[in-house]
Amino acid sequence: MDRRAFLQNAACAATASTLPRWAWSNPPALQSNPFALGIASGDPTPDGVVLWTRLVLAQPAQMQATHTVRWEVAHDARFAQIVQKGEAPALPQLGHSVHVELRGLQPARWYHYRFMLGDAVSTEGRTRTAPAAGDMPDALRIAFASCQRWEHGHYAAWRHLAAEQPDLVLFLGDYIYEYATPKNTSDLA
Known part of the structure; x- marks a missing residue:
């Protein structure tokens, strides 16, 4: 292997290791809305909430696989001011449900959230954290x-x-x- 090919391969390998997992995983080819069961939030604390969804997968091969679902939390409904984002596994053993426990949010504040799988984006949800302790x-x-x-x-x-x-x-x-x-x-x- 010549030096140029080695450097190109090394650059590709370094770039791939810095990409988020969803960018290099194979998202499923979806036949329908995987978020047809909706989204939910609950269990508010002064610094967090729990976000939930469950995937609806149409093809048998998709039902056997674990899928990586992305999620975002923002100050605004347009998701221009993202506060937190991440990924969560949707495991077949758990019926492809996704359960995200957020921390580090501000008390008594409204937030917008959504989930994503491949090109599919859930509806936007709105949730609120509890007031700070002693701040009723x-x-x-x-x-x-x-x-x-x-x-x-x-x-x-x-x-x-x-x-x-x-x-x-x-x-x-x-x-x-x-x-x-x-x-x-x-x-x-």
Whole structure:
């Protein structure tokens, strides 16, 4: 090997080792939106929140593989002011769910977040950190939700709840339904 070829190969190897993992991994060729199940955040603390999503993968080979999902947190909805970003594995053993525990954020502040896999980008989510310890606001608007059966229809109450912009939403849980899901759920709405 001549000196020039050696230097070119060495430069390529050095460059590849400095790229983020998603830049050199093979993202899956996606047939549909991998974020069709949505995104969520919760468990706010004064310096962080938990972000969550679960991938929907259509092809059997994709369902067996671990995928690297990128995520970003920003001050603005356009993601011009990125605060944190990173990668998280979506493991087949965990149903390709992604769970990111953020730290290092400012207390009582709104943030925008999103997930990315290959060229696919999730919808934008908005979350808020808890107030600092001992810094309780004068008023706190809390909403709560409980048992719903998804196949019984669309829940306009969620749209109304979001429009009210509560400081905190508590989900009190669900119960296990005592009757089977009907074969045709389209008539239940």
